Amino acid sequence: MIPYRSALDSLHDYVPGKSIDEIRERHGLAEVIKLASNENPLGPSPKAIEALAQSAQNLHLYPRGECPQLRTALSHYLGIPESRLVLGNGSDEILAFIAMAFLEKGSKALSCQPTFSVYESVTLAMGAVFDALPLRDWLFDLDALLKAITPEVRVIFICNPNNPTGTWIDRAKMGQFLQKVPADVLVVVDQAYCEYAEDAEYPDLRGELSRFPNLLLIRTFSKIWGLAGMRIGYAMGQEELIEKLWKVKPPFNVNLPAQACAVAALADSRHYQESLRVNREGMIQLKEGLKSLDLLVLPSQANFLAVRVGPQCPELVAWLESHGMIVRSLRSFGLPDWLRVTVGLVDQNRRFLQLVNEAKIQRVFQ
Numbered sequence: 001m002i003p004y005r006s007a008l009d010s011l012h013d014y015v016p017g018k019s020i021d022e023i024r025e026r027h028g029l030a031e032v033i034k035l036a037s038n039e040n041p042l043g044p045s046p047k048a049i050e051a052l053a054q055s056a057q058n059l060h061l062y063p064r065g066e067c068p069q070l071r072t073a074l075s076h077y078l079g080i081p082e083s084r085l086v087l088g089n090g091s092d093e094i095l096a097f098i099a100m101a102f103l104e105k106g107s108k109a110l111s112c113q114p115t116f117s118v119y120e121s122v123t124l125a126m127g128a129v130f131d132a133l134p135l136r137d138w139l140f141d142l143d144a145l146l147k148a149i150t151p152e153v154r155v156i157f158i159c160n161p162n163n164p165t166g167t168w169i170d171r172a173k174m175g176q177f178l179q180k181v182p183a184d185v186l187v188v189v190d191q192a193y194c195e196y197a198e199d200a201e202y203p204d205l206r207g208e209l210s211r212f213p214n215l216l217l218i219r220t221f222s223k224i225w226g227l228a229g230m231r232i233g234y235a236m237g238q239e240e241l242i243e244k245l246w247k248v249k250p251p252f253n254v255n256l257p258a259q260a261c262a263v264a265a266l267a268d269s270r271h272y273q274e275s276l277r278v279n280r281e282g283m284i285q286l287k288e289g290l291k292s293l294d295l296l297v298l299p300s301q302a303n304f305l306a307v308r309v310g311p312q313c314p315e316l317v318a319w320l321e322s323h324g325m326i327v328r329s330l331r332s333f334g335l336p337d338w339l340r341v342t343v344g345l346v347d348q349n350r351r352f353l354q355l356v357n358e359a360k361i362q363r364v365f366q
Contacts, residue, residue, distance in 0.1 A: 005127070006127075007105075007124055007125055007126065007127040008125075010124045011121055011124055011125060012121070014117060014118070014121065015117075015332040016037070017034070017036030017037040017326065017328050018034075018036060018321065018326050019034070020032045020034050020326070023321050023324070023326055026321075027321065027322050027324070029324045031324055032324045032325075032326065033324060033325050033326065033344065033348050033351060033352070034326040034342075035325070035326065035327050035341050035342040035343075035344045035348060035349075035352060036326045036327050036328040036340070036341075036342060037228070037328070037342065038163070038193075038223060038302070038303055038304050038340075038342045039222075039223075039226070039228050039342065040223065040224060040225070040226035040228075040275055040303075041278065041282075041342075041343070041344045041345045041348060042226060042271070042274060042275055042278060042345075043226050044225070044226035044227055044261065044265065045225070045226065045264060045265045045268035045271040045272075046268070046271070047264040047265065047267060047268045047271070048225075048226070048227065048261040048262075048264045048265045048268070049261075050264065051257075051260040051261050051263065051264035052257050052260065052261050054260065055256055055257040055260040055261075056257070058256060059256065059257075061256065062252055062256075063252055063254060063255055063256040063259060064259075065249075065250075065251045065252050065253070065254075067087045067254050067259050069259065069263050070087065070254075070259045070262050070263050071085050071087065073262075073263045073266050073267070074234065074266070077266050078206060078236065079206065080206060080209070080236050083239050083242065084209065084236055084237060084238065084239060084242055085234055085235070085236060085242065086234065086235050086242050086245045086246055086249060087232065087233070087234045087253075087254050088232070088233050088234065088235070088249070088253060088254065089231045089232070089233075089253045089254060089255075089258075090220065090222065090231040090232060090233045091190065091192060091218050091219070091220040091222070091233030091234075092118050092233070093231075093233065093253060094218050094233050094234065094235045094245070095118050095119065095122045095188075095190075095218070096122050096125075097235075097245045097248050097249060098122070098155065098186070098188055098216070098235075098245065099122035099123055099125060099126045099128070099155075100126065100248040101244040101245055101247065101248050102154050102155055102186055102244070103122075103123055103126040103128040103154055103155060104126055104127065104128060105126070105127035105128065106128075106152065107126075107128045107129070107152055107153075107154045108128060108129040108130075108131055108150070108152040108153045108154065109123040109128060109129070109130050109131070109153070109154065109155040109156070109157060110131050110132075110133070110145055110148055110149070110153055110155070110156045110157070111130070111131075111132050111133075111140075111145075111156065111157040111158070111159075112132060112133050112134065112135050112140045112141055112144075112145070112158075113132040113133070113134065113135070113333075113334065114135070114164060114165070114330070114333035114334050114335055115132075115135075115140075115157070115159045115162055115163065115164075115333075116159050116163050116190065116192075117332070117333075119157040119159075119190075120132065123155075128154075129152070131148060131153075133145060133148060135162075135165070135167075138165050138167045138298055139162075139167050139168075139169060140158050140159075140160070140162065140169055142169065142173060142174075142176075142177040145177075146177065146180055146181065149181070149182060149185060153185055154185065154186060155185070155186045155187075155188060156181065156185060156186070156187050156188065157188050157190065158187065158188065158189050158190065159189075159190040159192070160174070160189055160190070160191060160194075160203070161193045161194070161196070161197055161202075161300065161301045161302040163192065163193070163302070163304075164304070164306055164328070164330050164333050164335070164338075164340045165298050165300075165306045166193075166298055166299065166300025166301060166302040166304055166305060166306055167298055167299060167300065167301075168197060168199070168202055168301045169203070170199075170201040170202070170203065171201050171202065171203040172201070174189075174203040174205070175203070175208070178208065178211075178212050178215060181214065183213065183214055184214070185214060186214050186216060186241070187212070187214055187215050187216070188216045188218060189205060189215070189216070189217050189218070190218045191205070191217055191218060191219050192218070192219065192220045192222070192223055192233075193223055193301070193302035193303060194219065195223065195224040195272075195276075196223070196224060196276070196279055196301060196302050196303045197301035197302070198276075198280070198301070199301050202301055205217055206236065209236060209237060209238060210238070213238045213240065213241070214241075215237060215238075216235055216236070216237040216241055217235065217236040217237065218233065218234070218235050218236075219233065219234055219235075219236070220232070220233040220234075221233065221258075221261075221262050221265065223303060224272065224275050224276070224279075224303070225262070225265045225266075225272075226265070226271075226275070227258070227261055227262060227265060230255075230257065230258040230261050230262070231255075231258060232254055232258045232259070232261075232262050278343070278345065279303050279343050281346070282343035282344060282345070282346070282349050283300070283305070283343055285346065285349045285350070285353075286305055286341065286343060286349050286352070286353070287305065289349070289353035290305070290307055290353070290356075293353070293356060293357060293360060295307050295308065295309065295356075296308040303342060303343050304340050304341060304342045304343060305340070305341055305343070306330065306335075306338055306339075306340050307338060307339050307340070307341060308337055308338050309337060309338065309339055309365055310337050310365060310366070311336075311337060312364065312365035312366065313329065313330075313331075313336060313337050313338060313339055313365065314329060314331065314336065315364055315365060316339070316356070316359055316364055316365045317329045317339055319359050319364045320352075320355055320356075320359070323355055325351065325352055325355050327339050327340065327341045327342075327352070328340040328341070328342075
């Protein structure tokens, strides 16, 4: 056998949500609704679709690795200098950049669980130690993270709003935390769902980048922008941090159509506002419906809800799939009694609630 890095032995495959095709083929269904992967139910902006079609004539050309048009568009949109931005093939790749640039054998990363599993996988891939503390009251335990900092700790990963719970740390608590973290410890705040966070106390943190040289923000075009299939994410931070990420970035990592779609999406404020409206109203619809079914739902500032079903949650998830409704079991997150449902369109949300009610009547779960 060819020798390989021992760090690979600690890695596990990522568990994605099931696809529509998979469930359609398994159960012989003509129609399947997917509310499992926190995708925008409206799909991408029409302007992004048009940009994709126009980019097809240039598929024989390499993309520009520095993504000049997209970085300029993002800079204007965010109010952040271009020198403070780096782009990746999805935010997953940005997380890999962070691990490659700042973690190595003998170092450690901190986070809380349950949360996005890629923080752990990129850490372990570099031979570093991943130390995950439990959430407290479904929130990242910032006090415990501070107490866990040792000389070996290089990175702290915080997902805000958190996936899979949807819960969030407010502006005051996050500000106090950042002030207490040692300057030689990198704080990575994953804001994949920040555009959906409409609570007045949600910390945007762009204004804090100048104050904290050890702060790095990650965002994505996969959620509210509806471009999950194009795989494009980005990070914001002070120039010194961003320069380190550029050193490990492949030269052509963000493909040409993705860049074109993202530029077009940023210019479509109407689609953005409509996506917010659909999510806002869908949240109310799902919360009220699940409450009427006596199910516990966590507060959320994302585009999904975490729902406690109980010990028979796996049976409910399987039953829903057999009836053409895909939601996400949270077993892989260490929450076997819970599921996560993405906010869909009105009719999709209604169908989900109808099926859960029917399952309850048939005692699929109690």
